[in-house]
Amino acid sequence: MNNINYLVGKELFFSKTLKTSRFCLFLYFKVKRRSYIGQILYRLWEYFVKNNILLYSEYKKYYIREYKNYAEYLERHYTLPSDLVKKILNNKLRYKCLKDWPDVGIQNLVQTPDAEIIRKFLEFLKIVSLENYDED
Amino acid sequence: MMKIRDGFVTNSSSTNFLIISKEELTIDYLMKKLGVSPNSPIVSEMESLCREIIDGSQSGVRWFNVAEINYDTVLEVFGQNSANRYKELTSIGYHAFMGHTGSDDSPLTSFFTTDCFILDERGLYIDGKNCVW
Numbered sequence: 584m585n586n587i588n589y590l591v592g593k594e595l596f597f598s599k600t601l602k603t604s605r606f607c608l609f610l611y612f613k614v615k616r617r618s619y620i621g622q623i624l625y626r627l628w629e630y631f632v633k634n635n636i637l638l639y640s641e642y643k644k645y646y647i648r649e650y651k652n653y654a655e656y657l658e659r660h661y662t663l664p665s666d667l668v669k670k671i672l673n674n675k676l677r678y679k680c681l682k683d684w685p686d687v688g689i690q691n692l693v694q695t696p697d698a699e700i701i702r703k704f705l706e707f708l709k710i711v712s713l714e715n716y717d718e719d
Numbered sequence: 720m721m722k723i724r725d726g727f728v729t730n731s732s733s734t735n736f737l738i739i740s741k742e743e744l745t746i747d748y749l750m751k752k753l754g755v756s757p758n759s760p761i762v763s764e765m766e767s768l769c770r771e772i773i774d775g776s777q778s779g780v781r782w783f784n785v786a787e788i789n790y791d792t793v794l795e796v797f798g799q800n801s802a803n804r805y806k807e808l809t810s811i812g813y814h815a816f817m818g819h820t821g822s823d824d825s826p827l828t829s830f831f832t833t834d835c836f837i838l839d840e841r842g843l844y845i846d847g848k849n850c851v852w
Binding site for chain 1 (some may be wrong): 753755756760817838840
């Protein structure tokens with residue numbers, strides 16, 4: 584399974600792993616959990632991960648008649664290029680829309696151009712940002 | 720390429736802060752109390768935040784004329800709860816600092832500026848609720 588997660592515009596497609604879990608967050612960044620910076624990192628983690636949807640389960644529950652198969656569901660429902668779908672296709676794939684998150688401060692921090700802390704956070708979550716993804 | 724930012728867009732903002740600290744404010748002490756280890760991947764970002772907080776404490780608060788930090792000025796700028804903590808902690812030897820930071824500073828300092836919070840733990844009290852944005 585590909586361990587890279589993809590951010591396509593404001594939509595995140597990812598797989599949950601132990602290494603990118605809340606548990607490992609504080610170990611990776613070497614911060615105290617109940618501290619000022621620990622809480623900021625936890626809010627960032629929530630922004631990217633909390634309230635996600637398990638896509639295969641969604642497909643089976645609501646879309647199994649509408650689309651020929653799971654891959655077609657990802658391509659057409661989320662308008663994803665087929666080569667990206669091939670890379671991310673797995674039954675444990677999750678989806679999170681990052682628009683309109685209520686924590687405005689965190690949203691602003693994420694959108695700050697060239698913020699090193701955000702670049703490092705994306706590295707921790709193994710997220711590759713594909714703002715203008717084009718099929719090759 | 721133009722970047723379009725959705726969400727909250729604002730002019731520059733400032734926040735006044737109150738720090739009541741067991742020890743004199745240094746970057747190392749603040750880093751420790753804010754929860755980051757010296758070998759953390761984000762140590763340089765945290766150093767910038769701590770440096771800007773310390774610089775901010777030397778420039779004083781905005782919008783208030785504070786000649787001296789005492790119970791009355793803490794009450795005026797930060798309110799009753801912080802004034803009570805100021806009284807309790809300074810009576811056992813803690814140091815008090817007032818200052819301000821801006822949203823044009825480094826990303827973490829900008830976040831610190833626009834975030835509204837109280838941090839109250841052993842050795843450090845921070846009131847960051849007096850913000851205008």
